[in-house]
Amino acid sequence: xxxxxxxxxxxxxxxxxxxxxxxxxxxxxxxxxxxxxxxxxxxxxxxxxxxxxxxxxxxxxxxxxxxxxxxxxxxxxxxxxxxxxxxxxxxxxxxxxxxxxxxxxxxxxxxxxxxxxxxxxxxxxxxxxxxxxxxxxxxxxxxxxxxxxxxxxxxxxxxxxxxxxxxxxxxxxxxxxxxxxxxxxxxxxxxxxxxxxxxxxxxxxxxxxxxxxxxxxxxxxxxxxxxxxxxxxxxxxxxxxxxxxxxxxxxxxxxxxxxxxxxxxxxxxxxxxxxxxxxxxxxx
Numbered sequence: 350x351x352x353x354x355x356x357x358x359x360x361x362x363x364x365x366x367x368x369x370x371x372x373x374x375x376x377x378x379x380x381x382x383x384x385x386x387x388x389x390x391x392x393x394x395x396x397x398x399x400x401x402x403x404x405x406x407x408x409x410x411x412x413x414x415x416x417x418x419x420x421x422x423x424x425x426x427x428x429x430x431x432x433x434x435x436x437x438x439x440x441x442x443x444x445x446x447x448x449x450x451x452x453x454x455x456x457x458x459x460x461x462x463x464x465x466x467x468x469x470x471x472x473x474x475x476x477x478x479x480x481x482x483x484x485x486x487x488x489x490x491x492x493x494x495x496x497x498x499x500x501x502x503x504x505x506x507x508x509x510x511x512x513x514x515x516x517x518x519x520x521x522x523x524x525x526x527x528x529x530x531x532x533x534x535x536x537x538x539x540x541x542x543x544x545x546x547x548x549x550x551x552x553x554x555x556x557x558x559x560x561x562x563x564x565x566x567x568x569x570x571x572x573x574x575x576x577x578x579x580x581x582x583x584x585x586x587x588x589x590x591x592x593x594x595x596x597x598x599x600x601x602x603x604x605x606x607x608x609x610x611x612x613x614x615x616x617x618x619x620x621x622x623x624x625x626x627x628x629x630x631x632x633x
Contacts, residue, residue, distance in 0.1 A: 354475065355468025359575065360520065361442030362390045363401055367411045368418065370397070374404045374431065375620055380415040380612045382420070385445040389476045409561055413622040416608040417549055420628060422446060424547055428515050429457035433543060435514035437462045437503065439533075440495075440521040447488045460487050462508055464499065467492035500536050513543035513622045515633075520626075523551040523579040524572075529590075530581055534595035534631070544633040546597070548624050553582045557625040567626055588629050597631035 365386030369574040373378055387396075396402060413580050425446075434457065438444050441463035447454060454461060463470070470492050477484065484490070491506045493499035504510060516537050522530050537546040554562050554569075569579050583591075592600045605624035613621045 354471040355466075356472055357390070357443055357469040358577075360572075360577075361469070364394065364395055364414055364520065365390045365443040365445075366392060366399075366402060367407065370402055370404070370407070371415045372410055373397075375411070376616075376618055378615075380412075383418070383445055383449060385448055386443045388480060389443050389445070389473065391476070403484045406564065406580040408620065409558070409623040410564065410625075412613065412620050413605070413608075413626050416612050416622045417519055417626065417628060418611060420603065420608060421519060421547055422450065423632070424545070425459075425515050425517070426453065426457065426577055427543060428513075429459055433513045433515055433545070434458045435460050435462070435508060435512060437508065437514055437516040439463060439464050439516060439518040441465045442469070442520075447485075448482055450476070451485065454487060455485075460489065460507065460609055461489050462489045462503060462506060464491045464503060466495070475542055509541070511532045511541050513541045513545075515545045515547070516540070518546075518548040520549055522548055522581055522583070524577055526580050531591060531595060531627075534597070538592075538596035538631070538633055540633055542633050545630045546592075546629075546633075548629050550583045550588050550629060551579065551581070551626055552584060552624060555619055556584065561623050585627065585629075592629060595631075597633060599632040601630050603628035603630060 368381065368383040369387035372382060372384055401407065438446070438461070442465065444463065447461045447463070470490055474484070474490060476500050489506045491503050493502045508514065518533070525533070534546070537544065554565055557565055572579050585604070587600060589600045604627050605622045609621045
């Protein structure tokens with residue numbers, strides 16, 4: 350594999366596998382149906398034997414992953430119905446919206462921008478081609494160095510800052526310093542009125558359900574060992590304040606309880622998301 354085509358981050362692969370595991374291990378109705386990420390990742394036949402795919406141990410984390418994905422996609426569709434036709438996925442990883450929801454994207458007139466590091470993005474494009482999945486004109490891959498002028502690369506790829514957009518960033522803020530988080534908030538807050546930013550954030554370990562705290566500490570140790578330590582944890586009041594200070598006019602916290610009520614209320618198996626990772630929605 351060339352340096353220009355690096356494998357995706359371990360975290361991106363794990364998220365794709367958890368989404369597939371939801372379909373294979375959890376009873377219907379499923380919060381989201383996505384096995385395409387599994388096909389792209391191509392982890393080998395024994396992927397379910399991985400320690401991080403333990404059905405019971407990952408239950409609440411898996412529920413959080415599928416809930417956040419469904420929430421973002423529901424929000425994108427809702428905003429597109431009201432004319433917001435630009436959708437930016439920051440740190441896209443193995444996101445499969447553009448492939449699974451292609452008919453909806455065309456119906457809604459969406460332009461989708463997948464923003465990620467060059468190596469993993471080139472790897473993903475090769476895998477998509479290998480699966481016979483063409484890249485439509487309305488899907489733009491935007492390879493960037495997140496330490497450089499990635500916003501300029503995004504506008505060069507066709508994003509129109511003068512028109513509303515929805516920008517999503519899932520599973521990213523924990524890897525950024527607060528300065529980097531704030532800088533991203535300010536860039537998105539500078540978009541046209543009617544634009545919306547949706548991002549996940551990790552709560553401090555002590556805020557997480559007691560039975561989940563050990564798993565979070567293991568994840569933190571693994572991230573540190575991999576050279577990508579978790580840098581930022583937020584309580585809702587703090588991240589809401591950062592968004593308001595960055596220039597967003599309206600902000601709201603979407604809690605694990607909100608997600609449970611929205612997507613898991615009728616379940617009889619007890620599957621529900623953890624409050625370790627929750628969401629911020631901010632509107633320009």
